[in-house]
Amino acid sequence: MLPRLLPLFITLISLPAFAFELQTDEQGDLVQWRKAVSFVVDEALAAKLGANEARDAVTGLVAEIRNAVPGLPFDARVGALSDGAVGYQAGRENTNAVVAVADWPYAPSNLAVTLTTLNARTNEILDTDILFNVSGHLLSILPGHETHYDRGFDFQNALTHEVGHALGLAHNDADEGLVMFSSTFPGELSKRTLKQDDRDGLATLYGAGLPATNTNASVAGSNSRLGAEGEEGPVAGCSATGAMPMLLVGLLGLLRNRRRAASAVVAAGAMFAGSTALAAEPARPELQKADAVALARVLDRTSATHPTTPGLIYTRLTLSTSSCLKGSCDDLGSVVVWGGRVGDIEQVVSHEPVPATGAEVLVIRTGRVVSVQPAPAKNSNPVVGPLQTATH
Known part of the structure; x- marks a missing residue:
């Protein structure tokens, strides 16, 4: 749930409308860190990029964030990651990891995804892992x-x-020059530097330092996603809003075989799908390449901690297909997605909570990868010529 910031009420203080957008949980409450934030970029990834260049890039990132929000204790470094670095386990030391995934288990158009773990009761961000798709896209410095x-x-x-x-x-599509604009392209460098609107968003969250209590700030607005373009059109897709691919094979393989990750290159959070053009959105690549596409309703959902990888939560969705839009949809009645809530711990993939029971969704299957996204607006047609959706 990534609504546009309209009226924002924090501890009964009314603020004016802003263009930036903030993440919320499924209840509409802001999610924030309440402790120092530190990331570790996998040294195997850094080696592939060039160790010195990677360290310089990380140093530049740290300087940019600290300059924007001096009150937020923030750091990042290149270092070794232990087995099981991706995910979150209560009572254990957890790492905000930036890693590469060579055997990409999400939609091929995705450049990267972010796995965020929250305390659903307090809305505190507990852990965030950023994963890059290096099997389908070239990443360099x-x-x-x-x-x-x-x-x-x-x-x-x-x-x-x-x-x-x-x-x-x-995501914020108010201006394509913004860091949080939902599109990128090969060779782009402008997102290295936070723009005023990006800074305003961070200042809203951390301008007074780390929040000590739950602000329970409700935010109204619309969803968004981030996209990447090549020279001849979109080539890399952000895990689109709500996309939670079925990656129980691929990601578990990453966690169990960390030493083989040296052959991979990088990883970093949910980004890059759609278009850089604000006027019109081209056909979404994940729909064009899909084997099956259906509109469905969530009848039930059951979340659990994965039995062999306790740092990860998965959810089984029982679906009722209302319309099969492409291919054969017979196998889409029950799907497994990453994310969900177990007790007070909630995990979110690509900044969108697992759909609630009763939600209308768009189900996309490409090979063995299944993603579940919020259904398009009722006045839009998700499959017309080149497959499209009407909403960001």
Whole structure:
């Protein structure tokens, strides 16, 4: 749930409307860190990017965040990650990890996803892990003085955007120059630098330092997602709003085989799908490539901690298909997605909580990967010529 910030009430203080957007839980309450935030970029990823260049990129990120919100204790470094670094376990030391996934279990168009763990009772962010798709997209560190389209997506550019998500910012399509604008392209460097609206969003969350109590700030507005474009159109998709791919095989493989991750390259939070154009949204690549697409209603959902990987929560959704829009939808009656709530612990993939019972959803299957997203607006057609949705 990533609504646009309209009237914002924090401890009964009314603030004016802003263009920036903030993340909320499924109840509409802001989610924030209440302790120092520190990220570890996997040293295997740094080695693939160039160790010195990667450290410089991380140093640049830290300086940018600290300059924007001096009251937020923030740090990031390159370092070794232990087995099971992705996910969250209460009572144990957890790491905010930035990692690469070579055997990508999400939709191929996704550049990266973010896994966020919350305390659902207090709305505190407890842990965030950023994962990059390095099987389908080239990630590198570009020279800061020029643009190199043939060297793919800039790591620092992407990481700054994703850390914005990890700190509680949502997508903002008010201006394509913003760090939190929901689109990128190969060679882009502008997202390395926070713009005033990005800074205003962070200042709203942390301008007075770390919040000590739950603000329970309700936010009204609309959803959003982030996208990536190539020279001939969109080539990399953010895990679109609500996308929670079925990755029980791929991600568990990552967690159980950390030593093999040295052959991978990078990872970093939910970003890059859609278009850089504000006027019109092109056909979504995940719909174009899908084997099956259906509109459905959630009849039931059951969440649990994964038995062999206790740091991860998954949810089984029981669905009733109302309309099969593409391919064969017979196998979409029951799907498993990452995320959900067990006790007070809630995990969210791509900044969108698992759909509630009764929710109308769009189900997309591409090979063995299934994603579940909020259904398009009733006055839009998700499948017309090139498959499209009408909402960001």
